[in-house]
Amino acid sequence: MAIGFLLFTILALASSLAYASDPSPLQDFCVAVNDSKATVFVNGKICKDPKMVTADDFFFSGLNKAGNTSNPVGSKVTPVNVNQLAGLNTLGISLVRIDYAPYGLNPPHTHPRATEVLVVVQGTLYVGFVTSNPANQNMKNKLFTKILYPGDVFVFPEGLIHFQFNVGKTKAVAFAGLSSQNPGVITIANAVFGSNPPISSDVLTKAFQVNKNVIKHLQGQF
Ligand SMILES: *[C@@H]1O[C@H](CO)[C@@H](O)[C@H](O)[C@H]1NC(C)=O
Numbered sequence: 001m002a003i004g005f006l007l008f009t010i011l012a013l014a015s016s017l018a019y020a021s022d023p024s025p026l027q028d029f030c031v032a033v034n035d036s037k038a039t040v041f042v043n044g045k046i047c048k049d050p051k052m053v054t055a056d057d058f059f060f061s062g063l064n065k066a067g068n069t070s071n072p073v074g075s076k077v078t079p080v081n082v083n084q085l086a087g088l089n090t091l092g093i094s095l096v097r098i099d100y101a102p103y104g105l106n107p108p109h110t111h112p113r114a115t116e117v118l119v120v121v122q123g124t125l126y127v128g129f130v131t132s133n134p135a136n137q138n139m140k141n142k143l144f145t146k147i148l149y150p151g152d153v154f155v156f157p158e159g160l161i162h163f164q165f166n167v168g169k170t171k172a173v174a175f176a177g178l179s180s181q182n183p184g185v186i187t188i189a190n191a192v193f194g195s196n197p198p199i200s201s202d203v204l205t206k207a208f209q210v211n212k213n214v215i216k217h218l219q220g221q222f
């Protein structure tokens, strides 16, 4: 019994390590070299010579500024990941500011490489995520939702489809930390109906069980 428990504990620890997002750093820092012409491809970015590193490599300024929400969904994400802040390379973490117009939506999307923890600083957000396809077919993809007010925190587990909707008459602002230097984002509607080149409408009509006109209309939106 005791051995069984020990084995279980070791397996649980091992699997939690295997599921960690970004690899752990092997040095204090590895400030990314910002070379758009780099011909060497590695999993991450190449380190700048540590002797050349300065405080500015760990610095970003401007998250006090609201993003422009004049777009069809009425929200704007301002990222601070390794592409904006080179010092984040290999550190497994990043940040976003999200601005929402009244009734603005950050539409259903997923981050393939990160869990997200969000804090509301202004306004009222209706947020939620859906669990993956259940192994037990009697269960549904389960939706978890919450109404958030300033100071409230909510976590979106890695890889799951989630959204935030401003349900207030005023603008809203949130910040979120993500467990990857480069979380990635897949916006569901854009990826499915706005891919380049488009996914065949034969595929989409069968997948969504609607007629071709509905698919053509949706593809026309992106
Ligand atoms: C916000 O974006 C809209 C649409 O792209 C643009 O017309 C407008 O000038 C922008 N506003 C500011 C303050 O940049």
Ligand SMILES: *[C@@H]1O[C@H](CO)[C@@H](O)[C@H](O)[C@H]1NC(C)=O
Binding pocket: 034, 082, 083, 084, 085, 086
């Ligand atoms: C890297 O270079 C691009 C293009 O010059 C620039 O837009 C981007 O902000 C730079 N990123 C960092 C982390 O310096």
